[in-house]
Structure formats: structure tokens, C-alpha cells
Amino acid sequence: MTQPLAGKQILIVEDEPVFRSLLDSWLLSLGAETALAEDGVDAMEKMAELRPDLMICDIAMPRMNGLKLVEFLRGKGYQLPILIISATENMADIAKALRLGVQDVLLKPVKDINRLREAVFSCLYPAMFNSRVEEEERLFEDWDALVSNPAAAAKLLQELQPPVQQTISHCRINYRQLVSADKPGLVLDIAPLSDKDLAFYCLDVTRAGENGVLAALLLRALFNGLLQEQLAHQGQRLPELGNLLKQVNQLLRQANLPGQFPLLVGYYHSGIKNLILVSAGLNGTLSTGEHQIQISNGVPLGTLGNTYLNQISQRTEAWQCQIWGAGGRLRLMLSAE
Numbered sequence: 203m204t205q206p207l208a209g210k211q212i213l214i215v216e217d218e219p220v221f222r223s224l225l226d227s228w229l230l231s232l233g234a235e236t237a238l239a240e241d242g243v244d245a246m247e248k249m250a251e252l253r254p255d256l257m258i259c260d261i262a263m264p265r266m267n268g269l270k271l272v273e274f275l276r277g278k279g280y281q282l283p284i285l286i287i288s289a290t291e292n293m294a295d296i297a298k299a300l301r302l303g304v305q306d307v308l309l310k311p312v313k314d315i316n317r318l319r320e321a322v323f324s325c326l327y328p329a330m331f332n333s334r335v336e337e338e339e340r341l342f343e344d345w346d347a348l349v350s351n352p353a354a355a356a357k358l359l360q361e362l363q364p365p366v367q368q369t370i371s372h373c374r375i376n377y378r379q380l381v382s383a384d385k386p387g388l389v390l391d392i393a394p395l396s397d398k399d400l401a402f403y404c405l406d407v408t409r410a411g412e413n414g415v416l417a418a419l420l421l422r423a424l425f426n427g428l429l430q431e432q433l434a435h436q437g438q439r440l441p442e443l444g445n446l447l448k449q450v451n452q453l454l455r456q457a458n459l460p461g462q463f464p465l466l467v468g469y470y471h472s473g474i475k476n477l478i479l480v481s482a483g484l485n486g487t488l489s490t491g492e493h494q495i496q497i498s499n500g501v502p503l504g505t506l507g508n509t510y511l512n513q514i515s516q517r518t519e520a521w522q523c524q525i526w527g528a529g530g531r532l533r534l535m536l537s538a539e
Contacts, residue, residue: 205233206396206433208473210326213237213254215245215271216287217263221310225258225287228315229322242266246274254282256325261288261295269295272302283325287312316431323430327396348419352412356386359407359415362422364392369539371400372472377534387529389418393426401429403467406484406529409502410461417459424453429469443467443480444511451482451503463503464527472538477521479514484527490518497523 212234216222226236237252239245241263257275261268272284286299289310296307305328306321348355367376371394379388392402403425407414428449432441447467454463464483470476479488483502488495498512520537 205473206323206399206430207326208233208396208398209235210256211235211237211252211254212322213239213245213248213252213257215239215242215257215259215263215268217241217260228318240264242268242271242274245271249275249280256322257282257284258322259284259286261286261290261299269298269302272299272304276302283328285321285325316427319430323396327394349416352415355412355415355419359386359389359418362391362419364390368392370394371397371470372539373400373470373536374539375400375534375536377532379533380531386415386418388525388527388532389529390532390534391422391425395426395430395433398473399469399471401426401467401469402534403465404484404525404532404534406464406502406527408527408529410459410463410504413459413461414463416457417454417461417463420453420457420459421450421465425450425467440471440476440478440515441469442513443469443478444513447480447482447503447511454503461504464499465503466497466525468523470536475517475519475538477514477516477518479516479523480511482511484525486526487524488514488516488521489524490516490521492518 207229212229214222214225214236216225217240222238226238229236237248237254239248243265259268259271268286268288284304286304286307287310288307290296299307305325308318308321312318348358370392375392377390386407389405389407390402392400394400403421405418405421407418410417428446429441432446447465462483466479466481466484466486469478479486479497481497482500485499486497488497495514495516497514500511522533522535525532525534
């Protein structure tokens with residue numbers, strides 16, 4: 203069961219009943235607890251009893267509008283993140299909302315569910331989400347320069363490697379790597395999706411030369427967004443990583459990056475202690491203490507057609523995964539807190 207907003211309470215302040223109900227249903231499907239208010243006065247009464255993690259608020263409402271509500275809450279010292287969703291065309295209202303310290307403003311009608319999801323996650327998980335967005339923007343801004351300067355691309359890729367030890371999504375993670383020091387080999391990326399789940403991948407860049415490095419940078423920028431989108435469509439089910447790999451394969455073709463790209467991807471949910479792994483061209487062994495499982499390596503991306511990808515799903519609180527290919531060997535270890 204994948205519910206990235208589990209444990210989060212969100213107050214929806216919206217006078218339009220249909221949109222209020224749609225927001226409520228969507229947030230509940232992601233695991234959030236919700237409270238509903240019809241206007242600012244109703245919201246103030248709710249806030250006397252609640253301590254929500256996020257407030258989603260309209261501007262134009264009867265009795266007390268959204269700007270007066272935000273001003274009142276900030277004046278009382280409430281620092282909860284606030285997301286404004288409004289049909290206003292008055293830029294002065296938007297500017298005032300931002301001056302009052304709201305985290306984001308979206309305009310109605312909200313046609314892009316990915317933009318809404320991004321805004322909600324950014325409000326609730328600012329440390330893990332905003333830094334990632336800034337990094338992705340920097341990658342795309344510099345893309346043409348990186349294509350024409352392979353040395354700069356390789357240097358940037360090296361700088362983006364995760365720390366060898368870190369704690370994210372209630373998991374302690376560390377890894378050990380054995381690769382050639384003078385050129386990229388196995389590239390690892392690990393990132394939280396919420397405070398309950400995380401994703402990672404390991405890409406061997408050696409088979410595709412300079413295209414391998416560019417593919418790794420492209421994957422780093424797009425991987426989390428692709429997985430978040432799939433999780434939203436899956437509802438409460440765990441992700442199908444084989445389908446995700448086929449999406450990545452198509453994106454590499456669209457980016458005109460030919461070559462072979464051996465890739466292993468993984469997803470771990472610390473709430474239900476479930477690990478999912480799929481490999482397309484990398485060798486791997488999963489050890490959980492009780493079991494040792496050989497990961498079927500399949501065929502690399504770039505050559506992937508309609509090949510069936512074998513997905514491993516295992517419940518475990520602690521595990522380690524040995525991964526190896528032409529670019530070296532890596533051992534990734536995780537234990538849930």
C-alpha cells in the first residue's frame with residue numbers, strides 16, 4: 203500500500219463544494235487525513251482544535267477571505283505551510299499572499315495534477331523536495347553545454363553521487379563501491395519520495411561511453427517524477443518498476459542517446475517494509491538475512507524491446523544488495539528505523 207501522505211493532516215478551506223470534495227478525495231487517496239472548512243471563519247474554528255501539517259486555501263470566500271485568514275494565522279504565530287489555490291486574476295492578491303509567507307499559489311482551474319502534487323509535496327517535504335527540484339532545473343538549463351563538454355558532464359555526475367551514509371524516509375542507508383577512479387562506472391542515486399518511501403537506481407555508464415554519462419544525468423533529473431506519476435496512477439498498489447524501465451527506455455530514444463544502458467531500479471516502503479527490485483542488464487544478489495535471491499539481469503536499456511522484466515518483491519526490515527557489471531561492483535545496505 204503506497205500512501206505518500208500517510209500521517210499528514212491537511213485542512214482544506216474552500217467555499218466551492220465540488221472542488222472541495224475533489225481535493226478531499228484526492229488527498230485521502232494519498233493517505234492524508236483531511237479536515238474541511240467552508241470559509242475563513244470556519245477555518246479559524248477548526249484551527250482551535252487542529253494542528254494541521256498543511257492548509258490548502260482559496261482566496262475569494264464569504265465571511266472571511268483567504269488573505270485575511272492567512273494574515274490572521276501568521277499574526278498569531280502559526281507557521282504551518284499554506285498552499286493557495288484560487289481563480290483570482292488580481293496579481294496584487296497573489297503578491298500579498300506571497301508576502302504573507304504562503305508556500306505556493308496555484309490558479310484555478312487546476313488542469314495539471316502533477317503540478318498540484320508537486321506543490322503539495324514541496325509544502326510538506328521542503329528539505330527533500332525543493333533541493334531536488336533546484337538540482338533538476340540546473341541540469342536542464344545546462345543540458346546543451348553538458349552535451350558539448352563530456353568532461354564537464356562526467357565531473358557533474360561525480361559531484362551528484364549520494365553520500366555513502368544517510369538517513370532518509372526512516373531508513374539508514376549506506377553503500378560501498380569498487381570502481382575505476384579515473385572514469386565513471388556504476389552510478390548510484392537514492393532519493394526519498396515521502397517520509398515513508400524511497401527509490402534508488404544503479405546505472406552502468408561504461409557501455410555507452412559519453413552517452414552513458416548523459417543518460418545518467420537525464421535519468422537523475424526525470425526518475426523521481428516518473429515514479430511519482432506511476433504511484434499516483436497505481437492508487438494503493440506498489441509500483442510496477444518494469445513499466446517504469448520501459449518509460450525510461452523510450453525517453454532515452456527520444457533524447458537521441460543510442461547505446462546500451464544496464465540499469466537496476468529499486469523501491470522501498472519503510473511503513474510496510476517492502477522492497478521491489480528490477481534489473482535490466484545488471485547482475486545482482488539480494489540478501490535479507492533469511493534469504494539470498496539472485497536477481498535476473500535481463501537485457502540493458504537501449505536494446506529493450508517487448509522483453510518481460512522480472513520484478514522481485516520482498517518484505518524485509520534490513521537488506522543488502524550486491525550489484526555488478528562492466529563498470530564495477532557496488533554493495534547497497536538498508537535498515538528501516
